Every structure is written in C-alpha cells, then in structure tokens.
C-alpha cells in the first residue's frame with residue numbers, strides 16, 4: 606500500500622510559452638502533485654517533523670516555477686519532479702501541470718508525468 610500526500614491547485618504566475626508574445630507576459634500554471642509518503646508514522650506521532658511537509662514542498666515548487674522562464678510545460682514538469690524527488694523524502698510522484706486558457710476552446714490543457722519508483 607502506498608500512502609499519498611497531495612497538493613492540489615497550486616497556482617503560480619510565471620513566464621511560460623513558445624511564442625514571442627508569451628515571453629513578455631506572465632501566465633498562470635496550475636500544479637497538482639501526488640507524492641508517495643509515509644502517513645502512518647506522523648499519524649502516530651502527530652509530529653510534522655515525521656511528515657512530508659506539504660507547505661515546504663509547495664514553497665520549494667513555487668520558488669522554482671516563479672523564477673523559471675521555460676518555453677514548454679514539459680520542462681516545468683521535469684524540473685519540478687526533479688526538485689521534489691531530490692529535496693524531499695519522496696520516492697515517487699505524479700505531477701499534473703495545467704496551462705488553463707492556452708487553448709481557448711478547451712477548459713484546460715497540460716501534461717501528467719510520473720517519476721520515481723512506487724513501492
């Protein structure tokens with residue numbers, strides 16, 4: 606069984622896009638993360654030090670994406686996944702990066718990746 610700590614609807618303004626006009630503005634990306642993490646241990650101890658701190662993960666991800674200026678959301682996804690896997694006690698994650706409004710006829714577009722090893 607894999608426990609999950611998740612972050613849903615993490616919204617960040619950043620420079621993103623392949624077209625010239627997109628390089629001059631900020632646009633919104635929305636990130637959803639599911640991360641394999643032990644929930645039983647912090648559930649028994651009631652100590653955040655035993656938990657995967659979703660606030661700390663959120664801060665790290667926001668700082669990375671806000672400072673970035675990638676062309677593709679695929680690049681955002683790969684860099685966010687690499688950050689979470691290397692900086693936090695996470696062995697596996699599923700990450701959705703959405704760029705709402707990028708296609709006017711669509712409610713949402715984006716990518717979903719899974720990285721790491723799920724126990």
Ligand SMILES: Nc1nc2c(c(=O)[nH]1)N=C([C@H](O)[C@@H](O)CO)CN2
Nearest residue numbers: 621622623624676677678679707708
């Ligand atoms: N698979 C992708 N396709 C497209 C991307 C992207 O990041 N990944 N980006 C664009 C443009 O930047 C678009 O969002 C402008 O509206 C087009 N296709």
